[in-house]
Amino acid sequence: MANPNIINVTSIYGDTVVANVTISSSTLLENSASSNVVIKINSIIISNIQNTSATANVGIQRSNVQYHMLKSVSIPSGSTLDALSKPLYLREGDLIFTSGSNDNAMQIICSYEEIS
Numbered sequence: 001m002a003n004p005n006i007i008n009v010t011s012i013y014g015d016t017v018v019a020n021v022t023i024s025s026s027t028l029l030e031n032s033a034s035s036n037v038v039i040k041i042n043s044i045i046i047s048n049i050q051n052t053s054a055t056a057n058v059g060i061q062r063s064n065v066q067y068h069m070l071k072s073v074s075i076p077s078g079s080t081l082d083a084l085s086k087p088l089y090l091r092e093g094d095l096i097f098t099s100g101s102n103d104n105a106m107q108i109i110c111s112y113e114e115i116s
Contacts (some may be wrong), residue, residue: 001018003038003066003092004036004037004038004052004092004116006038007095009086009115009116010111010116011114011115011116012114012115013113013114014111014112014113015070015111015112015113015114016109016110016111016112017029017109017112018107018108018109018110019098019107019108020103020104020106020107020108021046021054021056021098021099021100021105021106021107021108022099022100022103022104023065023079023099023100023101023102023103024040024080024099025047025057025066025097025098025099026099027096027097028058028095028097028098028099028108028110029041029090029095029096029110029112030090030094030096030097031090031091031092031093031094031095032092032093033092033093034092035056035092035107036092036116037090037092037114037115037116038082038089038090038091038114038115038116039079039090039094039112039113039114040087040088040089040112040113041084041087041088041089041090041096041110041111041112042087042111042112042113043081043082043084043109043111044061044069044082044083044096044099044108044109044110045081045082045083045086045108045109045110046070046075046080046081046083046107046108046109047075047080047081047107047108047109048075048076048077048078048079048080048105048106049078049105049106049107050077050102050104050105050106051077051104052077052105053074053075053076053077054074054075054101054102054105054106055072055073055074055075055100055101056070056072056073056075056083056099056100056101056106057070057071057072057073057097057099057100057110058070058083058096058098059071059096059097060088060090060094060095060096060097061094061095061096062091062093062094065116066097069083069084069114070083071097072101075106076086086088089111089112096110
């Protein structure tokens with residue numbers, strides 16, 4: 001798992017990934033090992049689209065260890081939560097995971113930049 005030096009950037013590609021949040025933990029975004037890129041996460045927004053409250057989990061997995069940004073955080077019906085207050089970086093081999101208390105009760109949007 002290298003941490004590429006981004007001082008001599010040759011490209012920056014912006015993108016957005018969207019998904020429904022499910023009960024089982026799933027990968028939202030992954031920076032594969034040996035990718036030679038750094039992924040800068042700009043925002044993570046979770047919306048509860050159902051008529052009942054739901055809880056959300058979001059975090060980074062590094063070296064098969066999960067580190068939570070949100071752990072069982074309640075999101076009321078019809079509400080939106082901004083899960084990220086400052087940008088963060090995914091090194092090679094890192095991934096963003098998510099899960100929730102109810103299948104498809106929430107949707108998640110993640111805006112990011114791939115830097116190489």
